[in-house]
Amino acid sequence: MRVEIRGGRILWPDGTIEEGSLAIEGGRIAGPTRATGFSAFHVIDARGLLVLPGIIDLHGDAFERQIMPRPGVEVSLAVALQETDLQMVGNGITTAFHAITYSWEPGLRGGLMTRRLKEAIASQRGRLAADTHVHLRHETFNLDAVDEVAGWLDDGSIRLLAFNDHTPDIHRLIDQPTKLQKYAERAHLSVGDFRALVSRVWARRDEVPATISRLAKAAATARVASASHDDDSPEMRRQFHALGCTICEFPKTETAALAARDLGDPIVLGAPNVMRGGSHTNAIGASTMLARGIGDVLASDYYYPSLLHAAFRLAREGVLPFAKAWDLVSANPAAAAGMTDRGSIRAGARADFVLVDDEQPALPRVAATLVAGRPVFQADRQLAAGF
Template sequence: MTDIFIEGGHALLGGEIRETSLAIAGGEISAVDPDHSRASIGLDARGLKVLPGIVDLHGDAFERQMMPRPGVDFPIDVALVDSDRQATSNGITTVYHATTWSWEPGLRSGDNAGQLLEAIETLRPQLAADTRFHLRQETYNLDAEPAIAQWLSDGRIDLFAFNDHMESIVASAARPRKRAQMVERCGISNEEFDSLVQRVVSRADEVPASIARLAEAARNTNVRMLSHDDNSPAMREAFRAMGVNIAEFPINEETARAAAAAGDAIVFGAPNVVRGGSHTGWTKAADMIEKGLCSILASDYYYPAPLLAAFRLDVDGVLPLAQAWDLISAAPARAAGLADRGILAKGFRADIVLVDDEVPLRPRIVAVIAAGRLVHLSDASRLTHRSPGARRLQPREAALF
């Protein structure tokens, strides 16, 4: 790994932003405020913010690379590599690909989930971001239970979420456009879709026991769990009793308050903050943050959103940048059990983002370091030196200069 020296930036340290320099060696931050600049690569960070890399617990924008148009598929390895570039160029250095395994055929089928998992495992050493597998189990997907339990036992799942979109799917009959999108995604006819939904709904009484068994399997393997779209304090309490301690996108303030009172991590979507509200018309994330009812922001369906959201929260006076950045770095790292990242401190993983925030609400990523490697550089004038004895750059790194 290349030694890197970051000179003179305004770094987020101990809850405050102050001018300092950082030294990186062996993939870790080796010194804060070092008194020398001997390194293979030097970066001039003067006038820039130096921030911990973004930890994204829930991102499914990769689906657009897999299927950019309904019925138009691209190879999963191609989609993953493209998604990796998008994530890292937006400051995301730890990415959990939120993969839905539904009872549906098509994009969210078991075949696709399995192929994506295998591709992540195969490509992981080549990807710039620390790439992990977040499995989102549709709770009516009962036939998948044995395979998911095996994946959990084998340590192949990094985060595990319970989803239940059945009510909205049934209700989509009254929303022709939404229903058409679902049918298109599945790649089947309207009649086949209706028949499939009827068969799945007929097994509703089996769902609670399946959830309980899978939650036990996840607890036994120490996999952190999330529940998606909790709609009441009672629902949140029921999941918490099974060890599901992350509330993902609670749909009303009452449920978010119950989660916060119990000490649960609460995730909302960063696009919600950037756009000024939810695209579904549900809870406004900035309001929840202001009330202390959101502890984590995720990219959801748009990789640029976490960066933009943190700076918007600061500009809008909701949270100062140091606290806003915690929502996309240190807090998600804690929730996922990643004790080696999320802050800038000696001995921590060197996941670092250099940001030019001169233009309000339009922060620009200048450089990204992931596990001690320079993986993105948009301004080569910031590169101050490379020592003659430094190792040969890898193709991905050489392309930056």
């Protein structure tokens, strides 16, 4: 399909924003064009709108709330993924990494659910509007799943691998049944059975380092980007960097983030942290970090709309120029994930766009989203006949 985006304010790779028009052919950007010189089957009237590269979300797990809208209430995975997809493209996300946690815990984050989700994503791929991938959050104490995860890396069904380690935090609660209750409920176990499971898992902690090394090597061999999650020290970041795990995802301390920056490793921060003006867990402030040049990528984490609003807030408050703020949700995540075909508006790149109404700077609104040149979302404004 041939498309022309006509008359919008286009964000170019050099950071300039200029009014112009773009030609799209075969799902790729053909380049700038004059409005009268390109015969297109579909013309999208973008006058008054910003034309921006589509948002790339490396870590989003809000789909869990679609699967289980209330504790113990699960809906069809196909329905949950479809509804999640609608929310993502409605907020300008054109490339999505569903962060699926594969833990030793049964229930929402257990092996059965992980396999079902992977299969559901694969079966829905042709129906989902966003270009959707699996970001597997491997709990490092999930020792019995290592062979399975290595196989998924080899067959290409994982696009990003993260090493999570929440087991020590859970183990510290083993003698506090009230605090352990929420984890037991998530796993569909009694507190007593969950406590026994934690004890069995913790007893195998000496086996963890070797399996991390094995999976890091498997990811590198498969050319799959890998991340360490919640780095709490420079030593932790250096250890993962030495394994070829170069993405520092949600560092818990400034010193860990600084170590990542010194190593040249992409640092992923939470967009909700920026959008809200601070962390909901009293973690380090993402905006403060970014103002000091610490941070490369924003991820939606638990709230998909945060990516759009975080970028605009950073620019509005003078933390970063708008182009640099938008790089945090487009060009930079593309580079971190090794996706060389997207993230900026240039000839030959995928035609992934979000058209934004910024008339109210404090409340930007997605007017339309295109994925590989195909319109997948439109707000109430009439942009094109047959759109």
